[in-house]
Amino acid sequence: xxxxxxxxxxxxxxxxxxxAACLEPDFDDTCIRKLPLPKSQKLQTKLSSLExxxxxxxxxxxxKRSSMKCILQDQQVISTALKLLPFDDLNEIDREAAxxxxxxxxxxxxNARKHQIFNGLDGLDIVSKNSRYNYxxxxxxxxxxxxxxxxxxxxWAVSHGHIETNYFYCLPTHPPKHEDKRxxxxxxxxxxxxxxxxxxxxxxxxxxxxxxxxxLRFTGCRLNELCQLHKVDITTKGKIPCISVHDSFDGQRIKxxxxxxxxxxxxxxxxxxxxxxxxxxxxxxxxxxLKLVNGYYSHNAxxxxxxxxxxxxxxxxxxxxxxxxxxxxxxxxxxxxxxVIEGIVGxxxxxxxxxxxxxxxxxxxxxxxxEQISPEHTKHIKPYFS
Numbered sequence: 001x002x003x004x005x006x007x008x009x010x011x012x013x014x015x016x017x018x019x020a021a022c023l024e025p026d027f028d029d030t031c032i033r034k035l036p037l038p039k040s041q042k043l044q045t046k047l048s049s050l051e052x053x054x055x056x057x058x059x060x061x062x063x064k065r066s067s068m069k070c071i072l073q074d075q076q077v078i079s080t081a082l083k084l085l086p087f088d089d090l091n092e093i094d095r096e097a098a099x100x101x102x103x104x105x106x107x108x109x110x111n112a113r114k115h116q117i118f119n120g121l122d123g124l125d126i127v128s129k130n131s132r133y134n135y136x137x138x139x140x141x142x143x144x145x146x147x148x149x150x151x152x153x154x155x156w157a158v159s160h161g162h163i164e165t166n167y168f169y170c171l172p173t174h175p176p177k178h179e180d181k182r183x184x185x186x187x188x189x190x191x192x193x194x195x196x197x198x199x200x201x202x203x204x205x206x207x208x209x210x211x212x213x214x215x216l217r218f219t220g221c222r223l224n225e226l227c228q229l230h231k232v233d234i235t236t237k238g239k240i241p242c243i244s245v246h247d248s249f250d251g252q253r254i255k256x257x258x259x260x261x262x263x264x265x266x267x268x269x270x271x272x273x274x275x276x277x278x279x280x281x282x283x284x285x286x287x288x289x290l291k292l293v294n295g296y297y298s299h300n301a302x303x304x305x306x307x308x309x310x311x312x313x314x315x316x317x318x319x320x321x322x323x324x325x326x327x328x329x330x331x332x333x334x335x336x337x338x339x340v341i342e343g344i345v346g347x348x349x350x351x352x353x354x355x356x357x358x359x360x361x362x363x364x365x366x367x368x369x370x371e372q373i374s375p376e377h378t379k380h381i382k383p384y385f386s
Contacts, residue, residue: 216323
């Protein structure tokens with residue numbers, strides 16, 4: 001390799017950087033050919049807001065800290081907000097424009113792409129048309145989520161020198177309405193769920209009718225994490241049976257890197273015969289009847305539980321995800337440390353150094369905490385094979 005042809009090569013050689021680089025076994029000299037320029041010599045290419053969004057998306061794909069589906073969904077959500085502006089230069093945005101976008105989002109129809117009347121329309125044209133048709137609009141929670149995603153994008157644009165200020169940072173939004181909030185189940189709710197006719201009659205059209213509410217109750221998992229389980233994901237570590245959550249198989253997905261974890265199996269699930277059920281499976285997946293729909297195995301299971309919820313008369317805000325809220329709250333009331341709860345349910349830790357320098361909790365450490373979830377609402381249920 002002739003380093004004399006590279007700009008600044010002599011300075012690099014003096015610093016020993018080229019020599020060190022050549023010792024790397026997989027070193028590719030193309031990285032040397034892309035030497036960074038001093039900031040004063042750089043010519044910043046002026047990009048439109050959507051062009052910047054595409055660069056941001058490609059950057060996220062490169063580092064793979066989120067699933068591809070989440071990255072693309074975020075791109076769609078952010079573009080929805082940006083297309084509300086009558087101009088496409090992010091440097092022209094000020095706080096007033098950011099507030100205007102937020103306000104317009106409250107008039108934007110939810111699931112606009114599912115309604116044919118909005119086909120071929122974008123931005124304010126959709127808002128304007130909906131003023132005549134009055135389709136339900138985005139909730140306060142959805143608007144808050146969009147503004148947060150746009151703010152994260154603008155932080156990236158600031159750090160890369162494309163814009164000077166992120167005017168979406170800490171932009172006030174309306175709090176979620178009570179009926180839109182995900183809520184935890186009460187004791188009465190849990191008793192109603194586990195006294196459904198199917199549990200009392202011990203008759204189930206599909207195996208997941210029996211297992212999913214129980215697994216949600218005693219693992220704190222997200223619904224899709226359970227629906228996508230493979231038989232080999234039910235493992236034993238030491239002498240402790242557990243569920244492994246990961247994205248190693250086709251179709252599996254996790255929310256973030258912290259979601260990859262092992263959860264000890266609660267003794268109530270063992271009593272009810274989950275290990276025996278898994279052992280008898282002749283399929284790779286635990287619930288093969290749940291097909292992949294729009295990137296999720298949980299699609300049909302979510303709709304099934306929603307029908308059960310309606311039949312039981314449970315209010316809006318109580319759904320399959322409420323099991324997770326209930327799980328977290330129950331451990332919190334038992335004074336389980338926050339970082340332990342986050343480790344069990346797969347939340348990102350608040351401290352970066354905690355993530356970098358520590359490993360996941362061992363299952364024998366977590367087992368005693370898992371057992372603090374009370375089985376009082378399920379003790380009447382017969383084992384699956386009885």
